[in-house]
Amino acid sequence: MYSNDKDPNDLGLTLGMLTLRLWLAIRAIQTGIEKFAGEKSIDSTVVIDGAPNSYGLTEATAGKVYALSNYHGVPAPLMDKFANEPLIPGWGLGIYDAILGPVLIILGLTLLLGLATRFSLFLMGLVYTSLTFGLILIKQDAGVAWLGIHIVMIVMGLALAKYNKFAILHKW
Incomplete structure (x- = not known):
């Protein structure tokens, strides 16, 4: 039916994946930079x-x-709220505060370049899940909803990963 059994919709899905990857990458990079x-x-x-x-x-x-x-990985007003939460250990909060910005920048860059896209998306999903955990504890429902949308976008990226033609490492 099609020459070489290629679906003509592959181009649209490839471009959709590229657009989603760019959006998530820019979002992570800019969020990480704003921590400075x-x-x-x-x-x-x-x-x-x-x-x-x-x-x-x-x-x-x-x-x-x-x-x-x-640099503040966690903004000062939120840091005070998190410090009073018994489910967040102080030592963990300190580490999280120190690494959040650089992690967002690194994951954004790997996603932008297409370096191990699936793995980068998965790690980004874990970061957003950790942010969700904290926001649930301090009852920031609007932030939780926004992060939920990010998670859905990451899942879409993982589902479209086979159409990720513009990547450096395809198998990851």
């Missing part, structure tokens, strides 16, 4: 009628900056 975001106050001279004021007035504005010193 902070604010920096910048003083600038007040300008009146297009010229610097003669009184030496300055105004402080805050700008977003990225630095290793700004």
